[in-house]
Amino acid sequence: MMHLILQTNPISAEKIAERADSTRVAWSRFKEMLNADPGTALQQLGRDTLTFGLKVILALVLYFIGAWIIKRIKHALERCFKRKNTDRAMASFVSSFVSITLTFLLIVILVGTLGINTTSLAALLAAGGMALGMALSGTVQNFAGGLMLMIFKPFKAGDYIEAQGYAGIVTDVNIVGTHLTTIDNRRVVLPNGALSNGNIVNYSSFPLRRIDLPVSLEYGTDAAACKEKLLAIVREDERILDAETPGAADPFVAVQKLSESSVQFIVRAWVKGSDFWPAQFDLNERIYTELPQAGFRFPFPQLDVHVHN
Numbered sequence: 001m002m003h004l005i006l007q008t009n010p011i012s013a014e015k016i017a018e019r020a021d022s023t024r025v026a027w028s029r030f031k032e033m034l035n036a037d038p039g040t041a042l043q044q045l046g047r048d049t050l051t052f053g054l055k056v057i058l059a060l061v062l063y064f065i066g067a068w069i070i071k072r073i074k075h076a077l078e079r080c081f082k083r084k085n086t087d088r089a090m091a092s093f094v095s096s097f098v099s100i101t102l103t104f105l106l107i108v109i110l111v112g113t114l115g116i117n118t119t120s121l122a123a124l125l126a127a128g129g130m131a132l133g134m135a136l137s138g139t140v141q142n143f144a145g146g147l148m149l150m151i152f153k154p155f156k157a158g159d160y161i162e163a164q165g166y167a168g169i170v171t172d173v174n175i176v177g178t179h180l181t182t183i184d185n186r187r188v189v190l191p192n193g194a195l196s197n198g199n200i201v202n203y204s205s206f207p208l209r210r211i212d213l214p215v216s217l218e219y220g221t222d223a224a225a226c227k228e229k230l231l232a233i234v235r236e237d238e239r240i241l242d243a244e245t246p247g248a249a250d251p252f253v254a255v256q257k258l259s260e261s262s263v264q265f266i267v268r269a270w271v272k273g274s275d276f277w278p279a280q281f282d283l284n285e286r287i288y289t290e291l292p293q294a295g296f297r298f299p300f301p302q303l304d305v306h307v308h309n
């Protein structure tokens with residue numbers, strides 16, 4: 001069979017161009033008809049114009065009807081997602097995907113209504129598919145990344161995450177990007193492809209979080225007295241949880257390491273995720289204010305110099 005195909009007469013480039021350029025062929029035929037019989041040519045032109053005008057009107061009607069149907073389907077999906085309490089990230093991704101797919105189908109229907117051969121259009125799209133795929137490789141990768149995010153669900157709408165050097169609350173996930181709102185009210189759009197292949201830190205995965213506060217004091221500090229004072233400061237905060245709360249533990253203070261110019265204590269305490277930042281800021285302020293009042297001093301960088309005569 002391959003041998004027969006190779007033996008067929010090749011089509012010249014001129015013939016391919018002539019067949020592909022239907023507008024030029026039609027114009028040549030019209031000029032020939034106009035020279036031979038002007039009356040018949042003008043009548044044929046009028047009929048063709050009327051036919052094409054009716055096709056345009058039909059295409060416009062189909063466009064408005066199709067756009068209305070797509071809008072109704074999108075609203076129906078949103079109501080369905082809302083009724084079933086579907087995650088907003090999943091809902092926005094599916095809605096955008098369905099809307100774009102239906103819009104593409106509507107365009108194909110409109111092209112067919114205008115009389116353009118959809119088979120030739122499909123062949124043209126297939127011929128340019130490789131070049132288009134190379135040009136839109138990033139978009140395709142982002143679409144695939146969005147699918148991976150929807151399948152594995154490393155986060156959901158409303159979670160506070162850190163990824164690609166940015167941190168913020170997830171507000172929306174579409175077919176190409178994930179939208180974050182930072183703490184200082186900036187909108188950041190992260191490509192789904194890079195996001196799905198990178199590291200994601202989700203601070204909202206669990207209801208509880210642990211505060212770790214390093215406290216550096218000068219050498220000679222009474223470690224037992226300092227630990228007692230730090231525990232007292234921590235336990236006086238009503239937001240601090242203890243071992244009675246599932247998933248939490250009692251506040252903990254210990255000497256973490258001996259630095260060059262200081263003794264470093266570590267304070268660990270569990271709080272609810274919503275209380276993490278307020279509790280951490282308040283504890284830092286209380287430690288800075290109350291430790292010096294209790295006789296504990298913060299260190300300064302020190303350097304011992306020995307002079308030999």
